[in-house]
Amino acid sequence: MNTSFRIDRRAFLKGLGGVSLALPILDAMGADVTDKIPRRFCAIYTANGMSLPQAGHKIDEWSWFPRAENKGEFVFGKSTEPLAPFRKQLSFLGGLYHPSGPKSDPHVCSDMWLTGAPLHNPKPGTYNSVGLDQVVALHTKQFCRQPSLVLSIDAGTGFLSRTGTISYSLEGRPIPAENNPRRIFDRLFRGDRASLKAERDKLKQRIKLVDAVAQNARALHRRLGKSDRERMDQYLTSLDEVEARLIASERWIDVPLKKQDYSHLNLNATNEGEPAEFYRNMFDLIALAFDADITRSVAFMLNREDGMGISDTFPLKLGLSRTHHNLSHATDKNGQMEFAKYDLFLSKQLAHFFDRLTRYKDRDGSVLDNTIVLFGSGASTTHNSRNLPTLIAGGSAMGLQHGTYWRNGETRMSNVYLSILRSLGIEKDSFADSTGTLSKSIFRRV
């Protein structure tokens, strides 16, 4: 531990009153922030599964999972065709499932999607466990303004077992989602004075606390005599790091936002209007937030399980004959075709998002290359919690190798999640019920 550095910095901070920080400190504090290219994660969820038509209907080309091959490459089905331009930046993954999935009530599959928790047998006093996006947030929050962005078609949390959010905190509690483009924009890009002040006050308070704790700890450290100092050193180093993170967060308040073009946004879009317009604006906001490094972890629930919420009616708005949940239950040819047409609609929105992420550039490539996008559902078709439809895009700068339809029998979703964490440079040993990483799949650096 570099004590003299600490003391100098503290003195320096005090001298400046913490109002504005000189650049050398920013560099020392935030080497991680400035030197490293951001690594990001985005989870996008769609409820009720995808259309996987029965073979007898002879409409295989409408299957969401590719069912044909050409010259060793998979062929995009009609419902995923809009994604074809991104073939080299995405992969389909088959055979994935959560072992706890089939044991739990199928309506809770969205609650489990990012967590893998045994919802049929929760730990006493809990319901769920932490989700992948929040683990990412925990490890990236010190580098950006917001630990994470939790978005959904409906605001809030909904209610358990028919939740309106896919994001669960460290304690396994649902994190309320935001759904209004204007409010999201105002909060992220137009921080108002009152909330900035409140945030700054909170951070200052915390910094003061950490400061007092550190003083007290150092006094103890001096008194410890010959005692085992290893743990105390670890404590002081950790405290340094906590303080550094706080100061970095405080610093963000003053750092001007990256200059961006917002002219394409339509902030009047809401979930009650045109569905495509709503999704387009939500995706544009995510792309802008990534580009400005406002956050590195995003979870977005496109629609909810079991016909909950407004999005259930979107197929009707698009001229299809049944609601989303009803279409997902369809076994007749026409119903399965219509369900696929809704998949097609979602693919178009996704293609738009990928296109945005490709246009924004980091220093070493596109934002998409530095973002792992996970798109999928907690059921393959309604109430079937095996072979979860999963598409992973982006992240080629993190060793992801795309362009395939990968499957290897049945594979735990948690192993995919652990692989995602490792690709992001988060060296966890396990995630939920993972048994290892998928080193021989699309992940090359796990």
Next chain:
Amino acid sequence: MSMSPVRSLLTEMRGRLGMYFVLSGVVLLLATAVRAAEKPMPLEMGFDLHVRPFLKQYCVRCHNADKMKSGVRVDRLQAALEDPQLRLWENLRKQIGEAAMPPEDTTQPTIAQRKQAVEWIDRALQEARLRPVPKNGSVRRLTVAQYRNTLRELLLLDEDLTEVLPPDAISRDGFANNKETLQLSPLLLEAYLDIADKALQRCIVDPKSKPPIQNFRMDLGAGINAHPCPDSLILGADSLLLNNADFEVTQPKLAKPFDFNPFVMRTKYRFIEGYRGNDTVRGWRDFDSIYHAVYACMRGSHGYPKGRAYETVPQGLLLRPAIPSAEIFGVDSTYGPRANFKIAVRELPDHGRFRVTVTAARYNDGLLLDPGTAPQTGDGANVLVCRDNNMPLTINLERAGIYQVDVHTSQKNKPTELTLSLGDRQFTNALKQPAFLAVRLPAGPLDVNARCTGGVSLDRVVFTPLAESHETARQFAAFEKRSPLLGVYMGFRRDCGSTLAPVGAAQSVSSDNLARYVFEGSLRNFPNPDVEKDNVNYLAGIREIGVRSEYTDGRDRPRLRIRSVEFEGPYYESWPPPSHRNIFLDADPKDDPIAHGRKIVRAFAARAYRRPITQEEEDMLTTAFKNALARGDSFQESVREALQVVLASPQFLFLIENSRTPEAEPLDDYELASKLSYFLWNGPPDERTMKLAEAGSLRKSLDAEVDRMIDHPKFARFTAEFASQWLALDKFQVLEPDRKRFPKLTRHARAHLRQEPVRFLQHLMQKNLPARTLIESDFVMANEVTADYYERVGKTESGLEFVPIEHGRSDLGGLLSQAAILAGLSDGREANPVKRGAWLARKIIDEPPDDPPPNVPTLKEDTRMLSLRQRLERHRSQPGCAQCHAKIDPWGVPFEQYDAGGRFKVKPPDARSTLPDKTEVVGVADLKRYLANDRLDQVAFSVLRHLTTYAIGRSLTYREREELKKERTKWKAKGYRMKDAIRIVVHSPIFLEK
């Protein structure tokens, strides 16, 4: 010996030893020279002469940096035996001494070479053991459990805020409290800061405010509600509601010794999403009734083996034991147990303590007779036959006693359900035979009513008094002695069932008269639906309070009668609550805020740091308080800031034993107080121990303190922690048994079986029983659930309480045949003798097998067709596996008598095994006998070693292991009793010195 090794050896010696070799040439001469000097050769020299060349020639080829066969590498070994290498050296000594290495098919050393090497190693080991290890105190982080307990006792706060903390790592010895594995990270520290912030917010209130308190009461009984809710209530899929007239909800006025704001529950609601059966319907609808905010519900699994799961009678709601459902989709009903009474509530406080009071009684019940019970003949003294079908009617019984009631119908084979009323008691069951009920009846007039469903008409009802010796009478006598067990649950409604957690332990309801049973908890410790405030869905965010008669093993048990259920929360006995007064003491801050603040901070920090604080600490903390005050924060707010510093301090988060010199120093009294209480209570010392420390008399009263701590309820924390870590019970916790093969290993049974080793150990400790009981005992610690798992061991009427029961069987007793251990060491499908063997070697006899080498080769042949014995033999004969497995498998083979669920097999296979010391044992009973007699010293050492390691929170050094061997002999002299083991540990220098 061939020539070339000699030559190379000599070259080596010349190079290394220089001057010693003026005589040069022959090894023999040198040996003579050394002997002549009458002083043992310095270790370094011996190493260079005998050992290094030996290793180089025979070992390094396979055990080097690149190859590391079996994970062993000897090329770096030096003459100075470093502590971490002692085990390796011991192992080398064994391999060389027993001629196990080098492998048979390679060049072998001469006997003399072996002897020299072994002698040197023995000497060097001896010296290393005696070498003093510097003692530099210790700084050990609290484990998550210790931190939770400490925070709760310091702040008097029940709410568990530690959910965010990641679980502690497990050390090589299997313990979570090892100071090496208890790391600290920035994330953890951030979590500590957040928890401190939250905890203090919860504790500190505004004493002048009036707290809001919510309360309601539900009364239950057939037709009890004169003004039932006219709406039909809906609970979504599979809703089973009580008749609206059978329950009544009120918000009675509470009497409290302080001013408060009664929280009036909201009754007006507007929802757009509602339900018709299982279908969601849309459209705004207004609701205005307390019955849409609180309602009674029986939503659970359908049916009951005998009688009805529940019934409402005018005196209340009758519940039979709640038969658990696996609640796994596709396997079993997910809706919960059979007889699953719940109160659904729309609003509950967000946090704070709560109290649920159930007014209940044991129902003066009759025993529904089992299928196959013969009807009485209908004649004899005092038999009363009613042929009058004009029910109800009144009969007159000559004498009081146990009667069998037989009901004969006119249409024998027509399915029907009979409801029989005797006085104000009611019994309902499907009537498939005349023999219906055994019941105790008073003498005199008795109103009788009997109604059959399905248009079946009665022929006659026969009352036959039974002699006490009659089988049915004896069954009834046992039945009427039993009491229902009342359990209360808290959680929330799910679409497909509920997520509920028990509120404390079940309580036995033994009186036929109504009594009040109180259950308390902290709201946030229970599953919470976290619904948003502006929810528009009728079924969203519904909390549930479950009330059950607990199930044990399906034996007949009088029904539980619930008369009312009351809720109060947040529950305060006084205002401001103790958590607040505990911090702010009683003085008035107005006199001198600074002095008062200083006093508060000093008192709090001393409790948090578990010792008086230093002047420097006091000044620093007071400064934090004063700064906040100077900034304009309120007195309370300023105190809070200083306390937050305390709760994030290393003095609070760490157990510190401060050492001044590298020599061993005695612990000071405060350090000793903490060491004792974190050992025996897994939490902070209490006032009494602290007083002894303060008076400097803790050491003198050590034995008395230890006894007091062992007898205290908090000692259960020790047994729970120690047993689960020592015996690796976590493996059982996460077991996923094959339901088809082990239908009895339900979640319910597992939760109780998991307790068995813990309760067993606690019993041994508290009763100071001999350590051999760990291996062989003529009793098991069981409750009705676990006794049932072992096929009704002995007779227990203990309900859910664990009591010692004599089993009189050869397959039970001791730790080694407990299901939590044996099943935990399987994969839920097949038993695993290798895991069981390794567990026994590691945990029970302290002969830990070596870690498997990296890149374990798979067996070369396909062994699927072979028997287990043959497979293990293959295993042992394969080079690379053989070394370790010869020390593991023989211990595991006897356990083949037990299946993967931990029960003795119906047809136990051949379980002969030749142990590593060539002793032959046949099966587990024989193995136990052998361990409890021939190997008892070793078992005792293992107990002592694990106990000491846990007590001091770190692995033992080699020297300490040797010291412990002496402690073991002391213990042996006292008869190897379990409580004595704790006393031995606590008195040993390993524990008392830092």
